[in-house]
Amino acid sequence: MNPVALVAIIVAAAIVLFMWNRLPVAVVAMLVCLSLWASGILSLEQALAGFGDPVVIFIATLFVVSSALEITGVTAWIGKHLIRVAGEKSRSRFVVLMMSLTAMLTMFVGTAGAVVALLPVVIVISVRLGRKSSQLLMPLAFAAHAGSMLALTGTPVNVLVSDAAVDEGFAGFGFFEFALVGLPLILGSMAIVVLLGARLLPQRNGAAIPADFSRHARTLVEQYGLGNDIHRLRIRGSSHYVGRAPSTIDLAPDEGMQLVAVHEGDTARPISRPHIAEGDHLLLRGDAHVVAKFAADTHLSFRDHTGGADDILFTHKSGLAEVAIPPRSGLIGQRVFPGMVTESGDLIVLAVQKAGAPIDEIEPQSQTGAIVLGAGDTMLLQGTWKALDTRLSDPDVLTVGSPDLVRRQAAPMGSEARRAAFVSAAMILLLVTGLVPPAVAGLLAAGAILLSRILTAEQSYHAIGWTTVVLVAAMKPLGTAMTETGAAQLAADQLLSVVGQSSPTMLLAGLFLLTALLGQFISNMATALIAIPIGVAAAAGMGISPRPVLMSTAVAAAAAFLTPIAAPANALVMGPGGYTFGDYWKLGLPLLAWFFVVAVFIVPLIWPF
Known part of the structure; x- marks a missing residue:
């Protein structure tokens, strides 16, 4: 032909x-x-x-x-x-x-x-x-x-x-x-x-209608009753916590405070080292005045944050995600409590709700205040965006919303955004000047x-x-x-x-x-x-x-x-x-x-x- x-x-x-x-x-x-x-x-x-x-x-x-x-x-x-x-x-x-x-x-x-x-x-x-x-x-x-x-x-x-x-x-x-x-x-x-x-x-x-996630972090902290009670304290070199294991932190004498997490440096990751070092951070839940007094007594750097818990938990490095426990999940029957680090070691359980009620409104089922997870329970998790992207594909949990869309719509810009803008501008400059082929x-x-x-x-x-x-x-x-x-x-x-x-x-x-x-x-x-x-x-x-x-x-x-x-x-x-x-x-x-x-x-x- x-x-x-x-x-x-x-x-x-x-x-x-x-x-x-x-x-x-x-x-x-x-x-x-x-x-x-x-x-x-x-x-x-x-x-x-x-x-x-x-x-x-x-x-x-x-x-x-x-x-x-x-x-x-x-x-x-x-x-x-x-x-x-x-x-x-x-x-x-x-x-x-x-x-x-x-x-x-x-x-x-x-x-x-x-x-x-x-x-x-x-x-x-x-x-x-x-x-x-x-x-x-x-x-x-x-x-x-x-x-x-x-x-x-x-x-x-x-x-x-x-x-x-x-x-x-x-x-x-x-x-x-x-x-x-x-x-x-x-x-x-x-x-x-x-x-x-x-x-x-x-x-x-x-x-x-696609979901609007611009206020997603604030909605989550309000729904889980965190409000303005989350504070981030930096470990100073003079603090007696330096060199101690995170498990030795005892807040029992300080009424009205709860240890939520220990972050390694500025990474927003749960600490993986056996001992606390200068520059690590404590996430505490409690009244601002009580936390400020505790920080002064233990040589921790405290800044009264007026922006709310969502601004502390939701940054360009880390985010929040709500997950539900589906039927036949391998997590059913396991005990969890606020502040617990997940098995993967890179996510923190900030709060748990059973039938829509926060964990602190439920009678504890053990002396540690942990509850046994059942189908339909929900957890609020916090971790780096990379950890959230990696771990939330686990079939044992159902992710509520889309962390990726949340990040794209609402996460504050950090150094990565500046680098991305700089790289894009440099590429455009090369294209405009014709110094190299496209x-x-x-x-x-x-x-x-x-x-x-x-x-x-x-x-x-x-x-x-x-x-x-x-x-x-x-x-x-x-x-x-x-x-x-x-x-x-x-x-x-x-x-x-x-x-x-x-x-x-x-x-x-x-x-x-x-x-x-x-x-x-x-x-x-x-x-x-x-x-x-x-x-x-x-x-x-x-x-x-x-x-x-x-x-x-x-x-x-x-x-x-x-x-x-x-x-x-x-x-x-x-x-x-x-x-x-x-x-x-x-x-x-x-x-x-x-x-x-x-x-x-x-x-x-x-x-x-």
Whole structure:
């Protein structure tokens, strides 16, 4: 069979499978890759070349950098503080600020990352404003699409079009060069949402509202009756506790105090050494005046903390988690008590409730005050975030809530957040200056994140969106096949026969409509990988620069507004916003029209043909 016909069949089958949505997109992409090899169109080396492509490597590193910003609380911190500026009265002011913030975050953490970071904050604000979540969440997602055109790192499509320009012998697009169209896109999107959004968006709340964990720590300490009674005391070198075993600390003579934990240094971990040393910390529960007197008598450093127990127990190093005992748990029948270190040695039992009642309201079942755990009992655990991540997967307990989401939404920023911000800024500087190729800048940033222990190797692995990586790597050889067989040239000739040879503007219009239409049903990455070689071949056929054609293609790929399956950001807000499939096109059509205007008429003014 003619190679061009084979490529056409493979492309058509891929589009159908993408739209069918029964197979994972990565599987469809791999089928495309293998089909190109099995049909003899590409050699094995050509078919698998995408997996070693610098663009694919750069995209993978962006996921690691984005995750570092999220997990250290940088994105949540920015979201909370900037959205607070909007106030709680003006819908228009809030929408403009929300969309601006979303667009800025998208430059660094991608569309899905920005939406995930701001989704719970926007939901809380919608309640305070007395508005339905459906009025705000779709603009949140659509702002991320426009914001993806502000910088090279906004979306992998931007990296692809820049790389395609280089492949054709032209200069790639600079890091912030995308902002020349990104700014008109986001400003126009804001105007459309402010003027038309209230009428075009439904008035409803979603059933699947993500939990707001911004006050989670305070809720837990209040529920377990800890209140303001937790105090953190530092062991001084002159204290008689230095050199003694933690088990020898006896608070019996000091009425109204209870030893909660002994932390090793500033680590927020239970002490693992046999003896207490200077710099260790005691967590005590009791009245502040009593604790202050005890600290003075025993040479401990005490500072009256007015922020509450949650500020002491919930930091950038350590957190809280509530767990329940399920039926058939191996912990049923075991004795526990507040202050007890778990068997793993890295978590502390702060409080226990039986049938909703705190342990100190239950008659002790032993002289130590321990109780026997039963199904349905709950415990409040404290430990480092790493310990919580590791230990709470134990099948003997059921975790209430998500410690990972709690950390991302509410944990105070510490030195890790500053390091993550510094690494991200350094990567952006390298990309802006062009000192090293993008893949090298990304690898240096990801390596710095690992070496500085912002993320572990396992966290970095899980942070990478492997579906996107495999999709790009497996579909990239399709461009090679379309070029080498002449399929791209044939498609370009057909497009030119429709739009005419003499009008580059009509070429942009036709290519935009083709790309945007496909992008409503299949991944914008897959769409771009199909459209880019067609656009490049059409530009060559007309004898014009491919740069405006490629930028127009990137804008079209970002215009994923009409369906919830067009982009992950659209799907993320569907449940919380209570949207139906048919809600998206109402606001999406005006936005799509604006993107068309920018792609067809503004792009050529900036990058001439």
